[in-house]
Amino acid sequence: MSNPKTLDELRARVRELMPRLRSDLEDLVRIESVSADPERAGEVQRSAEAVRDLFAAEGFDAQILSADGGAPAVVAKKPGPPGSRTVLLYAHHDVQPENDHADWDSPPFEPTERGDRLYGRGAADDKAGIVAHLAAVRAFGDDLPVGVTMFIEGEEEVGSESLGAFLEQYEHELEADVIVIADSGNWDIGVPALTTSLRGLVRADIEVRTLTHAVHSGMWGGLVPDSLMALSRLIATLHDDDGNVAVAGLHAGPAADVEYPEERLRAESGALPSIGWIGSDSVVERLWTKPSLSITGLDAPKVAGASNTLVPAARARISMRIAPGDTTENAVACLRTHLEKHVPWGAELDFTVVDTGEPIAIDATGPAYDVARDAFAEAWDGTPPVDMGVGGSIPFIAAFLEAFPAASVLVTGVEDPDTRAHGANEGLHLAEFERVCVAETLLLQNLG
Template sequence: MIDIGKVLPAARAALEELVRIPSVSAEPTEDVRRSAELTAALFRGVGEPEVEILDDVPGGRPAVLVRYPAPPGRPTVLLYAHHDVQPAGEIAQWSSAPFEPIERDGRLYGRGTADDKSGIAAHLAAVLAFEGDPPVGVTVLVEGEEEISSPTLGALLTRHRDRLAADLIVLADSENLERGTPAFTTSLRGTAACVVELRTLATGVHSGGFGGPAPDALSTLCRLLATLHDEHGDVAVAGLETGPVPDYDYPVSRYRAEAGVLDGVELQGTGDVAERLWAKPAVSVLAIDAPPVATASNTLIPVARAKIGLRVAPGDDAIQAATALAEHLSTHTPWGARVSVTVSEIAQPHHVDTTHPAYAAARRAYRKAYSTDVTEIGSGGSIPFVAEFAAAFPAAAILITSAGADTDSNPHGIDESVDLAEFGRACHAEALLLAELGRDRLRRDDRGSR
């Protein structure tokens, strides 16, 4: 019998202690190392694990590796989270200090409460539930650079492959779409962003003396950007794929409210919301370099640039998708303008195999903790490290779930928070998952090269 209530106070205290450290990986200070050291210390106090701070990959931020070796014949579970966070942004806009956790109306507020220090605390709660002696092998990897797109994670996974090998990898960095209902994220879109630059004139010239025959770069750029979608709002870039759609009913009214779509504004594209958001590619114009209105003169603009973000559907390849986007921009540039396209970001999409036997155990555990069945959802965003783990450990099952984050958590934004009841259910579910896997006795060699 798992008494999760007994360990939740310690897990919450650990979460609050972690939130107090401003471990912003984009600004590599001693705070990132302090966060890693605290994470290591929290697990050293639970049983007798092997604990090490990993900082042996050139250019990488410190990560934490914790290992509870598997009892004979039992599987090993790798629990992932990250201890780095986004900058707080405009502190004056927060309702309370971003790095001082505070509870309001059943939610704990502070930077990192949801993304992803709740993941660390949930993993801690799971081993605390067994007093540091879990029924299966448990490896905990807490990364320190996820918020800067995990640039050295691949190298770290390669270097420590033997110590990280597992039957099931639990990535606690997603969200539940509804409080009280557990969700497994089974598909993720990838990213292929680029910067396109157009040149039409050698220099800026007077719009009265030369306007008309001479194309200005900004108008030319606008016409090019308009070719990225068809008349329905679907992406018009040839060669992009559509992925499988999770079986989830996403009401249009709910989506409009959550996205803040203004009354009277139509949604782009065709198909239901889940298909458009999770299974289809999406193109967005993220930025344009242009003179500000306040200082503009009557001058034809000779050069203009835009940053374009492409969300790549599960099952597609981000590199091929980036090539398709670049070819579209090059071949649809009007009036013979000189065009250059520079790819700036690549992250592969991913689709999870949910037929692995570990998923049956996971569904049982989460159903018991939440008293309702699991839903399978997609993510319109990208989590680059998922593809890294899949490439490094192709035989392992991957479970992407929430450690308490929900649609009100506002990760990366002002007043980030985690629902404490949801956090408690996530801790309970993870402990139950370890118990279920211990009973199943699934081993890597049971399925050969799966």
């Protein structure tokens, strides 16, 4: 088919390409590019080489680059017509660990179709993002309506530690008028979305110490506080009786007026039928634009084999999501102040920041966003995209906004509420994936 011009021609072209695109995606899923596992560094390299080869085959000048000792990334460039815009298309080729294979209904690195989904680690997050970009450029062949730069990162799942150095070192290679970051999702099956806000992240370890050494609980219990008691009381101060975060000084704001039905909340969250929701204000405010705080780990003796002793020290990991409009500097200071104020019985407190990521609020107005909304609405048969917040964090977006302040940054993706990214049985909804491919192809055409 010649270069598609109408929506019908474009849909037909993408549909024609889907079998080949799916085969490319399945080949990528079979590569165990787990960036968190040093023993699979060779697989991460092999994944980068496979991505490079895919775009080189489409006429891109493709190379594997890294900075500051980071994982291999792919940068591939193909010019558009003289004077046309340049669009940077971002995704990442590394994936989360698969964890216990017994939790999967099919082997995690063997792509498997069941029902309307393709299952496998990275099938959605984010190798489908790579292939959606591939679909858009493949649909146009050598007649791209815009210049396209591919940036496929290799360490997103371990925090993009070298991204700042990479953007600084290769800034000239990555300059663009519009940046499309395909690492988020859509509101629902049949309802597209543009992600316009994300919460930030502060992770910290706290250790509470009450004794210089363990002592007999019978001899000293009732007089000397043990560290587990002290840590439990301290953790309990972090929320009020309704479950709102009780750390003073954190920012909170309004969210879009979007309905999140009760039955959908139960199905997507996996909450037990007996569980009541914590916090106040609307559901989407609690998920997108208010802080949250969770305890994600504890260091303490196991119940099995526990002795009758008072534990001298206990440790917990705090994972705090902070609202758009806040800063990690403020959040760390507020959390530290709260903990120091509320640590009970004179216990010693050690507070260590593990990592942070800034929250994001995108001003999604202007011509590029108008074009994107039109493209999504056409790809989803007239359903306009929702401006969606995300409760999780994608810290690297802040790096893009800082490095390229004049560019329009569009955060899109292939995920849906049942994708189960990072968990067992991660799956890609195949019909939605085709719509994503159509939308991105139309976006490039309209930007041209």
